[in-house]
Amino acid sequence: MSYKISWLLGCMLAGAAGVVPTLALGDNGRLIATGGATSIEGSAGGGITPWAVITGYSEQGEWGATAFATHVNLPDYNLDVAGLAVAYGNRVEFSYAHQRFDISNLQHKLSLPDDNLSQDVFGVKVRLFGDLIYDSLPQVSLGVQYKHQNDFLIPSLVGAQR
Numbered sequence: 001m002s003y004k005i006s007w008l009l010g011c012m013l014a015g016a017a018g019v020v021p022t023l024a025l026g027d028n029g030r031l032i033a034t035g036g037a038t039s040i041e042g043s044a045g046g047g048i049t050p051w052a053v054i055t056g057y058s059e060q061g062e063w064g065a066t067a068f069a070t071h072v073n074l075p076d077y078n079l080d081v082a083g084l085a086v087a088y089g090n091r092v093e094f095s096y097a098h099q100r101f102d103i104s105n106l107q108h109k110l111s112l113p114d115d116n117l118s119q120d121v122f123g124v125k126v127r128l129f130g131d132l133i134y135d136s137l138p139q140v141s142l143g144v145q146y147k148h149q150n151d152f153l154i155p156s157l158v159g160a161q162r
Contacts, residue, residue: 030057030090034132038068041121041145042083042097052141054093054127055085063088078102083121093143095123103154112157118150 036053039045044055044066056064064087072079083097097120104115125143132139149155152162 030059031133032057035064035066038066038083038085040070040079040081040097040099041123042068042085042095043093043123043125043143043145044085044087044095050123050125050143050145052127052130052139053132054087054090054125054141055095056087058087058090060089060091062090064090076105085123091127093123093125095121095125097121113153114151117154120148120150122146122148 034053035055035057036044036051037047038055039047039050041050043050044053045051054064055066058064065084067082067084069082070080079102080100081097083095085093085095087093098118099121100116100118102116103112106112107115123143123145125141127139127141129135130137130139152160
């Protein structure tokens with residue numbers, strides 16, 4: 001299956017997954033948008049940076065999940081990101097994102113061996129205390145991310161070391 005077809009299928013799946021939570025909302029639970037947007041690294045946040053919020057709309061004893069796909073098309077570069085996050089009890093979040101940065105424009109100019117950089121991002125976040133809406137304390141979370149560059153050849157050509 002070509003990359004563009006698999007990307008299109010991923011976007012359709014992420015779109016369908018975005019509709020399901022609105023169909024499953026009950027009369028109790030978190031307010032809409034209190035899970036934030038999904039960051040390009042897979043965790044709940046503001047698009048570019050993670051926030052303290054936990055993904056989805058799960059409350060105590062419930063599971064929640066989000067899936068996403070993002071495409072940024074610039075004149076010289078493209079960024080494609082797809083991922084998902086799973087949360088339990090509005091307390092803990094596990095996330096994954098696959099990022100692919102198209103540098104085919106640079107490949108020809110600099111004689112690079114590949115036309116893209118790709119990496120996988122794995123994350124875990126735990127809400128320590130506070131609530132985004134219902135608490136006088138701010139919501140505070142602790143999280144870690146592990147990023148794995150899938151092909152290290154291009155970064156090593158510019159001096160990066162593992």
